Amino acid sequence: MIPQTADHAADLTAPHQPEQWSSRERNLAALFTAILTRGPISRRDAARVIGMSQAAVTKLVKPMIAGGYVTEQEGYSEGPGRPLIPLIIDARRHNAVGVKVTGGELIGVVVDLHAEVLQSRRAPLADARPQKVVESVAELTRELLGSTADGESGTVGVGVGLGGHVDGRRGVVRFSPMLEDWRDVPLQRMLADELHLPVLIENDVNTLAVAEQWFGAGRDTSSFAVVTVGAGVGGAIVIDDQLLHGASGAAGEFGHNIVDPRGPLCHCGKRGCIEAFASDEAIVRAIGERRGRLPGSLAEAVQIAHGGDPVARQVFIEAGRALGQGLAGLVNLLNPPVVILSGEGISASDLIIDALNEELTRSSFSSAGRDCRLVVRPLPDETWARGAAATMLRHGVLRSLMTLTGEIPV
Ligand SMILES: [Zn+2]
Missing domain, CATH: 1.10.10.10 (Winged helix-like DNA-binding domain superfamily/Winged helix DNA-binding domain)
Structure with missing residues (x-):
């Protein structure tokens, strides 16, 4: 133990x-x-x-x-x-906690060593300042471990996934626009000090990629990419079984590739990022501006488009084109055999997929676009938290195995 x-x-x-x-x-x-x-x-x-x-x-x-x-x-x-x-x-040898942090909510799970969810809980996040988030994640972790057999004594630790530029190697959130513009927050150290447990932090789409690599559509391929559409547009890349982090953890920041320098303003301060066309907020805002009445939510925007409104349909088509153009850049660089499209915004996939495919084929090199299999995977929120737990499991178990097998040359 x-x-x-x-x-x-x-x-x-x-x-x-x-x-x-x-x-x-x-x-x-x-x-x-x-x-x-x-x-x-x-x-x-x-x-x-x-x-x-x-x-x-x-x-x-x-x-x-x-x-x-x-x-x-x-x-x-x-x-x-x-x-x-x-x-x-x-499965009973260890457990791990995984928490996904969003702007307004925490989604937490505790998983066994098969990464099967034993308990899951949600908690509203009323205050998104770093110390308050640390306290809320710690409280949720204690609740989850308290309701699990072997709770804290059996855990390898806590994995935390959140959107933005997360430097997992240094344990620092470099920038997270969703969390009141966090910059250079040493989240791993803060949470480890609070909980006295091992903690690992990671970009949330990267944690989703780990879950897909182990148990999902990435299981039978050594290379794939994940693109998520929802509150933001994110990406993660696995090449030859390795999740790419890059120099500082920003690898795979798919959503902030610029597809139109004169396009709408993005969260990140730039214009015409893929996210500025395809995030939930961008779609709702564009429909509101063109129709003169703001839809209350993405679900309402989808409803309006499904009702046949040509303006709303056009906004979804433009979101699909931006995603397709971004994906063309991705497949030209990496030629992945599989791209998994997920995220809560993918519920509107029927409204964007034709424009996305058309643009992907048109803008990609040779047959790279056609060689890439697009898998649309609407995944429940818990899958993100499960991925964060799986990332912690992999790390914690590896440490134990290194000690156990210390004398064996491999
Ligand atoms: Zn941006």
Whole structure:
């Protein structure tokens, strides 16, 4: 069990991200992920999936079993030779908390080691100043762990996802326009000091990408991108199984690519970003300006467009074009086989998808646009929080596994 001391929390103030992992950490993470996401799986098949020798897998699995992370199921035979023994991760070994922070609400979950949600809770966020947010996240975390068997003693820590420029490696929110213009807030340190638990912070779309990588539409591909449409327009990129962070965590900030320098003003201070055309607020505002009456919400805007109003329909088409143009830039750079479109605004996908596809095909190089499979995934809010918890699980479990397997060369 991981010791729950203040020193341990402080120790995690600057967790290193996957791109900084040693080859040993990569192998351990790959093996753990293979058993987690594909289990029950035999040592032979796990070795095939991650490209390691069966002997190396056998050596690494031994301390994982001794440490209670992996259990063996009843063996079976596939012809002559020793029977194959399926391995699974023991879901009860640890839990992790995940919290998604939005401008007005916290969405929290506690998950088991399979990242299955054990408890979920929401709390309004009345005050978005940093210290108040820390206190609210800490309170929600205590409630979630208090209502879970083995709560705090079994937890690997708390993962927090939020929109904006989040430098997870340094534990600092560089800029978050949704949270009263936060700048350079050392959120990880503040929350770790409050809770005395390991804390990890990450851009919220990146946490969603981790959830999709483990359990969703990113499971069977080593490279994919996630684009989310809602209060903002966000992005995350996974290439060769690695989530891209870039120099300071801003990689994948898809929504702030400029598609029209004379376009509408964006939250970020610039003009004509994709977000300034396609976010919920941008769509509602554009319909209000052109029709002379502001819809009360995106849902109402969708209703007006579904009712056949040509002005409202045109606004959605322009949002689709902006997204398509942005996606063309993304596929030209990265040529991903899959792009997952998600977020609460994707409920209006039928109004934007044709314009999006048309623009994507028109603006992308050669067949890059057609080579890319667009997957529209309306995901519940809890999935974001689950992703934040999964990000913490991956980090916390890897630390434990590194200690457990310390003597084994890999
Ligand atoms: Zn912008």
